[in-house]
Amino acid sequence: xxxxxxxxxxxxxxxxxxxxxxxxxxxxxxxxxxxxxxxxxxxxxxxxxxxxxxxxxxxxxxxxxxxxxxxxxxxxxxxxxxxxxxxxxxxxxxxxxxxxxxxxxxxxxxxxxxxxxxxxxxxxxxxxxxxxxxxxxxxxxxxxxxxxxxxxxxxxxxxxxxxxxxxxxxxxxxxxxxxxxxxxxxxxxxxxxxxxxxxxxxxxxxxxxxxxxxxxxxxxxxxxxxxxxxxxxxxxxxxxxxxxxxxxxxxxxxxxxxxxxxxxxxxxxxxxxxxxxxxxxxxxxxxxxxxxxxxxxxxxxxxxxx
Amino acid sequence: xxxxxxxxxxxxxxxxxxxxxxxxxxxxxxxxxxxxxxxxxxxxxxxxxxxxxxxxxxxxxxxxxxxxxxxxxxxxxxxxxxxxxxxxxxxxxxxxxxxxxxxxxxxxxxxxxxxxxxxxxxxxxxxxxxxxxxxxxxxxxxxxxxxxxxxxxxxxxxxxxxxxxxxxxxxxxxxxxxxxxxxxxxxxxxxxxxxxxxxxxxxxxxxxxxxxxxxxxxxxxxxxxxxxxxxxxxxxxxxxxxxxxxxxxxxxxxxxxxxxxxxxxxxxxxxx
Numbered sequence: 001x002x003x004x005x006x007x008x009x010x011x012x013x014x015x016x017x018x019x020x021x022x023x024x025x026x027x028x029x030x031x032x033x034x035x036x037x038x039x040x041x042x043x044x045x046x047x048x049x050x051x052x053x054x055x056x057x058x059x060x061x062x063x064x065x066x067x068x069x070x071x072x073x074x075x076x077x078x079x080x081x082x083x084x085x086x087x088x089x090x091x092x093x094x095x096x097x098x099x100x101x102x103x104x105x106x107x108x109x110x111x112x113x114x115x116x117x118x119x120x121x122x123x124x125x126x127x128x129x130x131x132x133x134x135x136x137x138x139x140x141x142x143x144x145x146x147x148x149x150x151x152x153x154x155x156x157x158x159x160x161x162x163x164x165x166x167x168x169x170x171x172x173x174x175x176x177x178x179x180x181x182x183x184x185x186x187x188x189x190x191x192x193x194x195x196x197x198x199x200x201x202x203x204x205x206x207x208x209x210x211x212x213x214x215x216x217x218x219x220x221x222x223x224x225x226x227x228x229x230x231x232x233x234x235x236x237x238x239x240x241x242x243x244x245x246x247x248x249x250x251x252x253x254x255x256x257x258x259x260x261x262x263x264x265x266x267x268x269x270x271x272x273x274x275x276x277x278x279x280x281x282x283x284x285x286x287x288x289x290x291x292x293x294x295x296x297x298x299x300x301x302x303x304x305x306x
Numbered sequence: 307x308x309x310x311x312x313x314x315x316x317x318x319x320x321x322x323x324x325x326x327x328x329x330x331x332x333x334x335x336x337x338x339x340x341x342x343x344x345x346x347x348x349x350x351x352x353x354x355x356x357x358x359x360x361x362x363x364x365x366x367x368x369x370x371x372x373x374x375x376x377x378x379x380x381x382x383x384x385x386x387x388x389x390x391x392x393x394x395x396x397x398x399x400x401x402x403x404x405x406x407x408x409x410x411x412x413x414x415x416x417x418x419x420x421x422x423x424x425x426x427x428x429x430x431x432x433x434x435x436x437x438x439x440x441x442x443x444x445x446x447x448x449x450x451x452x453x454x455x456x457x458x459x460x461x462x463x464x465x466x467x468x469x470x471x472x473x474x475x476x477x478x479x480x481x482x483x484x485x486x487x488x489x490x491x492x493x494x495x496x497x498x499x500x501x502x503x504x505x506x507x508x509x510x511x512x513x514x515x516x517x518x519x520x521x522x523x524x525x526x527x528x529x530x531x532x533x534x535x536x537x538x539x540x541x542x543x544x545x546x547x548x549x550x551x552x553x554x555x556x557x558x559x560x561x562x563x564x565x566x567x568x569x570x571x572x573x574x575x576x577x578x
Contacts, residue, residue, distance in 0.1 A: 025358050025387060026373020026518075051435075071436035076371035077334055080432070090428045100419075102390040102434035103357060111388055123396055124439040126481045127415075127468030131425050147482040177378050178358045179386045235375050242370050294381045 008220040025180030028163040032228035067097040082252040112154035113188030160189035171219030175236025312494035337404035403444035414469025414488030417462040441467035453493035470521025
């Protein structure tokens with residue numbers, strides 16, 4: 001495990017043709033990592049994510065992806081993902097293969113991957129058309145004579161990139177808020193990059209072990225990148241920048257405007273610090289606008305047993 | 307006479323349908339406002355469940371998305387999505403779920419995946435999200451959607467989530483689907499219900515009203531000022547009408563006050 005810059009983490013761990021999962025269900029979406037992948041010109045990636053969101057819209061517009069594995073396509077609360085639609089409906093900027101599940105189906109693939117199971121059973125897809133277009137969704141009879149269940153195979157991404165509030169220098173990572181599939185993906189992936197708002201002492205982590213979602217055992221690279229999830233959010237640190245989600249709906253409708261945005265905000269800056277500088281210049285009060293109020297949890301007593 | 311928008315009537319009609327319920331699976335937009343209104347009116351014990359992994363949310367603001375941080379703060383429990391789908395949903399704890407759809411057929415099967423061919427879609431829609439399994443496991447499924455002929459179709463282009471399937475009696479149970487399936491469709495012009503799955507609905511009057519097929523959608527109530535003909539014009543199949551067809555109760559002053567002052571003060575969802 002090494003603490004490193006985003007540039008080093010992507011250069012060391014993300015290769016052309018890899019299957020990657022930048023997860024985070026509406027929250028903790030690591031745009032900082034995606035922008036670095038675009039800048040480093042990765043190609044032919046298979047992108048896994050329950051909700052591709054703006055982050056995969058951008059990676060697909062930049063021509064990084066060959067395939068996408070997902071369960072819900074949308075700009076959450078706003079509308080469609082225009083770049084994904086252009087790729088699927090018109091093959092722009094290139095063809096995009098899609099492999100599609102329901103949420104429960106994709107969650108189950110990560111669970112199977114994390115637990116080294118050959119498949120995972122779930123009661124879904126009954127009477128529905130998904131199995132007709134995705135041969136990986138199968139039905140098997142229960143060996144105990146209780147009807148049929150759907151099964152899905154494990155998903156073990158080459159790389160998982162997961163954003164969180166805090167970790168110690170060994171990569172022991174604590175997360176609170178929407179937990180999504182962060183733990184399952186971390187255990188399922190071959191390599192794990194964790195990106196955090198803060199690096200804290202090991203004693204802070206050990207003071208609240210129930211909050212540790214990803215043990216450092218799994219983590220290959222730790223990147224300290226405050227505001228790295230903008231325009232999504234980190235619970236208790238900053239809110240979702242909904243202005244941007246609305247703005248992207250406008251920008252991404254046109255291919256040329258999308259390219260111009262990528263030129264300005266991704267290729268036109270050297271790293272996340274450059275992005276934040278540009279963002280703060282555009283709107284000096286941005287972090288005040290996105291600052292949440294305070295809602296502290298009550299301390300609990302774990303006890304000492306020496 | 308009180309002035310209200312079609313969306314406000316959709317919200318109040320949906321909220322009233324939650325009377326006496328305890329656990330509801332909520333979507334963003336109109337369902338979210340309807341569930342919050344129900345909590346303040348007809349269902350004070352209602353716990354809101356969000357697929358992002360939240361049980362017992364108390365959103366302090368109108369959530370911007372299904373994963374808004376306001377759903378976390380003050381909730382009873384926030385859990386991994388695997389817990390939400392395996393234990394809360396598949397475990398049978400969800401009483402009612404709200405879904406929307408681009409297309410719905412007369413048996414409440416819905417399409418949120420593609421318009422046209424799957425491999426070469428005319429329009430690529432969002433896909434399932436949790437809808438496919440929600441429609442199987444929730445004890446009841448309610449829909450909120452606008453009444454449009456292109457949405458109320460004879461044949462959906464893709465079955466994302468199964469409702470009452472092909473209208474054969476006992477079909478859901480035979481497939482092993484625990485929930486009772488679609489019960490209600492609230493639209494901007496009318497409210498539809500579904501006949502009890504079985505060979506014939508017991509509510510059919512002896513006066514020659516049409517017999518319902520098993521799990522068939524029928525017109526239950528028209529909104530004030532809307533005619534049955536106007537509703538039929540937006541439905542692609544010959545619609546059956548309940549013998550006891552009613553006119554939807556308009557929103558009360560108190561419901562409108564809650565929507566306008568507390569639940570959607572910006573009019574984001576309720577204005578139109």
